[in-house]
Amino acid sequence: MDFSYSQEQKMLRESAAKFALKGYGFERYKSALQLPGHCDLAIWSQMSEFGWLGLPLPEDAGGLGGSALDVSLVCEAMGAGMVLEPYVAGAVLPGRLLSLCSADATLLSALAEGKAQLAVGWAELGSAEDPAYCTTRAQVEGDAYVISGRKQCVLNAPNAATLLVSARTAGDDHDEAGISLFAVNAGSAGLELKPYPLMGGGYAADIRLDKVRVEKAGRIGAEGAGFAPLEAALDYATVAACAQALGAMNALLERTGNYLKVRKQFGTPIGSFQVLQHRLVDMFVEVEQSRSMVMMSSVRVESTEPAVRRRAVSAAKAYLGQSSKFVAQQSVQLHGGIGVTEELDVGHYFRQLTAFGSLYGSREHHLRRFARAPNA
Incomplete structure (x- = not known):
């Protein structure tokens, strides 16, 4: 099997790296932390111009029809x-x-053009990270649905003009069947958002829907058939988040290696001490094994076999949930006290990777999910 990138993927990777490392950087990150919703709209527009917002979208909707591997790069x-x-x-x-x-x-089209940000609300209190658990209800009244319920930790909700919300139109609270998806205007009557910042940056909100009316045209997909696409989309996002974590892990590896070359103790660089070299090698091994897991899951997340997709995604998230924690902790320890200061980016990477551990499901959740999925 050929694991090399195509010429187009190499160009995509190089352009993304050039933007992120030279056009963005730590100073812009710190300035974005001061903005509402931790989002610079000028940067969002740039992402649209580069085609990244439309990368995972079909071509007939104004997207580029890219693969999950393209998105991961x-x-x-x-x-x-x-x-x-x-x-x-x-x-x-x-x-x-x-x-x-x-x-x-x-x-x-609005998403691809950078004209609208969206958010997906699916998690509920007591859901145990399972998208099939849904107590939010949608009932037909005339020419509309009336939705009532609560969603928690809806990522990017404070920035979104439209919320994509799961609500039950049939079945019991834990049934996969009977879940429908709706596009809800963020300014709808009866919709209440309680926003809050996240560790490592970004915003989320808890949402309360009190008899929110959504026209029937606002239903997304077939009624009662929303679980399968929701689960598949969450898996897709999980792989993308794993790729982001991989990038942060590799950045910490590089910074730690450089620091060990210049930091001196007893008149010699501490990188010359064999015990610290061994710790750096352990970090390198975890980064490279994580890279393999991201590549594997990026290929298999688009499988038409749900069991194949679930096992691959959960294996990657469970592995990176552990390896990212190891790399982040080693980097901070090898930097010493300066590793947790606001002035150095190492501590900020550490926070982001710590938050990644529970993003789109904890390591424990994905280990259980991996064990339940049949080995196709």
């Missing part, structure tokens, strides 16, 4: 460059969900 560069704008939560996840539901091209 961009995400890896963004993770290395500490790009704070919500590319995965605001573009990759909702874009993939709309594409899988064969949604109207209007929302997809």
